[in-house]
Amino acid sequence: MDSALFEPSLYVVKGMVIMDNDGNRLLSKYYDKKTFPSVKEQKVFEKSLFQKTVRANSEIIMLDGLICLYRSNVDLFFYIMGSAQENELMLLSVLNCLYDSVSQILRKNVEKRTLLENLDVVMLAMDEICDGGIILEADANSVVERVALRTEDIPLGEQTVAQVLQSAKEQLKWSLLK
Amino acid sequence: MNSMKRDKKDEEEGGGGGLFSSLDKTTVLQEARLFNETPVNPRKCTQILTKILYLLMQGEELGTREATDTFFAMTKLFQSKDIVLRRMVYLGIKELSTVAEDVIIVTSSLTKDMTGKEDLYRAAAIRALCSITDSSMLQSIERYMKQAIVDKSPSVSSAGLVSSLHLMASSGEIIRRWVNEAQEAANSDNMLVQYHAIGLLYAVRKTDRLAVIKLVSKYTSLAVRSPFATCMLIRIACRLMEDDPDNDSTYQDFLESCLRHKSEMVIYEAAHAIVNLKRTGARELSPAVSVLQLFCSSPKATLRFAAVRTLNKVAMRQPTAVTACNLDLENLISDSNRSVATLAITTLLKTGAESSIDR
Numbered sequence: 028m029d030s031a032l033f034e035p036s037l038y039v040v041k042g043m044v045i046m047d048n049d050g051n052r053l054l055s056k057y058y059d060k061k062t063f064p065s066v067k068e069q070k071v072f073e074k075s076l077f078q079k080t081v082r083a084n085s086e087i088i089m090l091d092g093l094i095c096l097y098r099s100n101v102d103l104f105f106y107i108m109g110s111a112q113e114n115e116l117m118l119l120s121v122l123n124c125l126y127d128s129v130s131q132i133l134r135k136n137v138e139k140r141t142l143l144e145n146l147d148v149v150m151l152a153m154d155e156i157c158d159g160g161i162i163l164e165a166d167a168n169s170v171v172e173r174v175a176l177r178t179e180d181i182p183l184g185e186q187t188v189a190q191v192l193q194s195a196k197e198q199l200k201w202s203l204l205k
Numbered sequence: 206m207n208s209m210k211r212d213k214k215d216e217e218e219g220g221g222g223g224l225f226s227s228l229d230k231t232t233v234l235q236e237a238r239l240f241n242e243t244p245v246n247p248r249k250c251t252q253i254l255t256k257i258l259y260l261l262m263q264g265e266e267l268g269t270r271e272a273t274d275t276f277f278a279m280t281k282l283f284q285s286k287d288i289v290l291r292r293m294v295y296l297g298i299k300e301l302s303t304v305a306e307d308v309i310i311v312t313s314s315l316t317k318d319m320t321g322k323e324d325l326y327r328a329a330a331i332r333a334l335c336s337i338t339d340s341s342m343l344q345s346i347e348r349y350m351k352q353a354i355v356d357k358s359p360s361v362s363s364a365g366l367v368s369s370l371h372l373m374a375s376s377g378e379i380i381r382r383w384v385n386e387a388q389e390a391a392n393s394d395n396m397l398v399q400y401h402a403i404g405l406l407y408a409v410r411k412t413d414r415l416a417v418i419k420l421v422s423k424y425t426s427l428a429v430r431s432p433f434a435t436c437m438l439i440r441i442a443c444r445l446m447e448d449d450p451d452n453d454s455t456y457q458d459f460l461e462s463c464l465r466h467k468s469e470m471v472i473y474e475a476a477h478a479i480v481n482l483k484r485t486g487a488r489e490l491s492p493a494v495s496v497l498q499l500f501c502s503s504p505k506a507t508l509r510f511a512a513v514r515t516l517n518k519v520a521m522r523q524p525t526a527v528t529a530c531n532l533d534l535e536n537l538i539s540d541s542n543r544s545v546a547t548l549a550i551t552t553l554l555k556t557g558a559e560s561s562i563d564r
Contacts, residue, residue, distance in 0.1 A: 031481045031518065032447070033474065035440035037370060037404035055262050066264035085542035086506040096507060114436060114477070115511040116470040143225055147255040150262075151292050154299075158332055158367050161404075162433070164360075164397055173325065173360055174292070 033112055038160040040121055041093060041108040042069075043153060045129075047139050048102040050077035054146075056153060058160030062093070076106065087115065096122045101138040105129070120165045121156065127167035128152045132174070134197055148174055228256055230265050240278040247287035254279070254293045261300050272304035283314045288325060291318075295333040308337045312346075320349055327353070328360040335368035340376035347379065354386040354402075359395035366390060366401035373408050381409050391424070396431035403434050407441055418445060425459045432468035439463055439471070443478045457489065464496050469508060472496055477515050490526050494519060501533040506542045513537060513548040520555040527556045 042057040057063045097106045107122040133141040151174040233256045302308045318330035353365035391402035410416040442456040463475035479493040500512035520527045537549035
């Protein structure tokens with residue numbers, strides 16, 4: 028079938044990548060062995076993807092027959108790939124979910140340094156958003172709930188004074204910035 | 206704050222960034238020996254496990270021997286009660302299950318976690334378990350899988366459904382026995398659970414046309430709440446229409462009703478479907494085109510891209526249908542997204558006239 032129609036399948040996402048501003052891969056998951064059989068193809072694809080998107084701030088691009096959606100902040104680039112037959116808005120919901128979850132996990136400091144400090148939780152979040160190419164969760168709050176951030180685990184009584192002050196500071200800062 | 210930060214004091218590593226800047230496979234695998242120590246030090250072990258997973262994500266390949274050793278060391282971490290560490294172990298199991306040997310050794314630990322009390326473990330344990338299961342072992346956890354699918358926690362239910370779908374290829378005949386549970390899950394209030402359930406039901410019944418027709422008519426009449434699930438139904442309905450060109454117009458009505466859906470995702474899905482169906486005539490085309498025309502002026506680049514890409518397809522076949530959108534398309538020629546601009550120009554080449562050139 029030459030159908031340009033969307034295939035009725037739950038396998039929607041072909042890949043998720045987070046890169047830094049030199050185009051180095053920080054985190055990546057590829058779900059489609061056909062399109063990206065090995066690391067070599069992935070790296071080649073990432074390189075051209077990065078070159079095409081580093082200066083164009085426009086959210087969506089077609090590359091090698093794949094739809095790639097992206098978002099960047101400070102020194103991080105977030106990418107979601109899907110097939111050319113895919114519903115772009117579905118992919119967009121995945122991208123937004125990834126970005127917002129990471130943003131919540133890093134307490135709104137979406138940058139390379141904080142990402143590396145919280146790498147474990149971000150990995151868990153990526154795993155919660157997409158399972159083998161199927162969108163598992165599209166709501167950032169649910170994702171963050173499911174990865175169980177450490178500070179939330181500690182009841183208020185057992186947190187150190189410094190931790191409480193820290194979170195109070197953060198909240199104040201954000202209320203002022205709004 | 207978190208594990209990594211606290212470690213700054215007691216390790217001479219630089220900041221968090223330095224931790225991952227120059228990792229070496231052999232060193233990290235050496236460090237993994239720490240997993241064998243009792244009691245488990247959750248902070249240190251989480252960090253080492255993160256390093257291993259990070260290396261794998263960078264594209265490092267582990268040999269069978271290395272992977273198996275690491276995997277077995279990792280199984281020792283099941284003694285720990287630390288949530289993040291436990292969840293990282295699940296990730297490690299999934300990543301290494303393709304390379305390491307004898308991975309089924311963790312079956313009982315994972316089965317215990319998937320039937321335990323902690324919701325945060327259960328969903329992730331199901332997904333890890335299904336990544337190491339083959340059809341012979343699937344029989345032994347079938348009961349738990351069925352329970353998981355109808356579990357009231359959405360994350361557990363989704364994990365059960367999605368894992369079942371992954372296993373369709375290798376053990377389809379076992380999964381087919383779970384349709385009743387999947388049907389129950391399809392009535393869930395959770396958007397994603399409903400989507401996963403309908404996706405699984407379709408995968409199971411794909412080859413049985415009558416069953417697919419039943420599936421679509423049941424859920425289209427129920428007015429499914431989840432936009433994801435509705436998109437799935439649109440796709441299935443289109444498949445039915447393509448295979449049988451002279452059927453009645455129930456699906457056509459369903460598609461047109463989706464054009465008035467609340468969610469942009471569904472509206473676009475329906476418009477795209479109508480445009481691409483072979484049987485669509487000029488009369489059916491016009492509401493879809495006017496929806497796409499509206500999307501052309503959306504602030505979301507992705508939505509403009511989707512709309513103009515679809516209009517481009519229409520212009521290939523029926524340029525007259527798109528003429529009404531010419532003004533909107535002209536506005537897109539100077540769009541900040543180059544792909545959108547290019548698509549707009551090529552569409553206009555099909556539909557435009559000389560009058561639009563000097564504008």
